[in-house]
Amino acid sequence: MIQITSPAAIRNIMQSHGISCRKSLGQNFLVDNNIINKIIASAELAKSDLVVEIGPGLGALTAQIASAAGKVIAVEVDRGLLAVLSEVLEGVQNLEVILDDALKIDFDRLVGESTGGEYGRSGKKYKLMANLPYYITSPVLMHLLLGRFNISIILIMIQAEVAERLAAPPGSKTYGSLSLAVQYFTVPEILFRVPRTVFYPKPGVDSAVVRLTVRSEPAVVVRDENMFFNIVRSAFGQRRKTLLNSLAGSGLGIDREACLRALENAGIDPGRRGETLSMAEFASLTDSILEVSG
Ligand code: SAM
DSSP states (O other): OOOOOSHHHHHHHHHHTTOOOOGGGTOOEEOOHHHHHHHHHHTTOOTTOEEEEEOOTTSHHHHHHHHHSSEEEEEEOOGGGHHHHHHHTTTOOSEEEEESOGGGOOHHHHHHHHTTTSBSTTSBOEEEEEEOOGGGHHHHHHHHHHTTOSEEEEEEEEEHHHHHHHHOOTTSTTOSHHHHHHHHHEEEEEEEEEOGGGEESOOSSOEEEEEEEEOSSOSSOOSOHHHHHHHHHHHHHSTTSOHHHHHHTSTTOOOHHHHHHHHHHTTOOTTSOGGGOOHHHHHHHHHHHHHHTO
């Protein structure tokens, strides 16, 4: 195994393979062993853990995950990094590197096939870790959540400002449809902030490490989950509008009168804004919209 946690080491190894950092793939590599150790400690890894890592990059985090966990399956989209990864992680036995796009993967199937069904859909739960590329943070999260994969925790490093959104309570400026989706499926905790200086190349923003503990059941019970998320999206579509105007003017296909009745039945003032509604209120609004729309 080679140490690649310094800008000089990264430059050297990439140069020797004739490649360079691809900004378009969000390639900002970690160059700080303390941060890597803190991330590993936060995942509370044991030899019984199977970890899927999205975006191993040059393997800085991957190497440490592999020494603490039972097995790592690392999914990297950049073919150009594969040769570097196998040089850096040479001799690491409990690692499988997959060349693929994390947004397209059925993770349960991947780990099921790799472990003969021991982990995955009808097997044991696994952990997901990533220093996520900023450009796909929300789509990756939505893919992981809506896929209902058999994951116990998602430990991710993301842009600090997005981390705030994931954990935001109702009424706060950063509360939005991403907060609701994440809090519906998981319990989010912002663990610590990470300054931009620990990456090479240095990004324009700071990051934060977030742990999402996946709930065994969603936080609220709704009769129609698609409708619930459509209502949430409509309510936040135009943040300045009242709830009544957002819902009636959205693509939900429900007229103003019906929206008004649904809001009244749910005991929600139609003049409120979407950002003030709790998840429980969105759930009862969903049920009451379903009732009035037959
Ligand atoms: N884990 C490494 C580290 O911490 O130094 C690299 C993190 S870097 C922020 C993000 C990594 O994700 C890059 O290696 C990039 O090529 C990879 N990546 C970008 N888009 C991806 C996708 N759709 N699927 C899988 N990996 C992706």
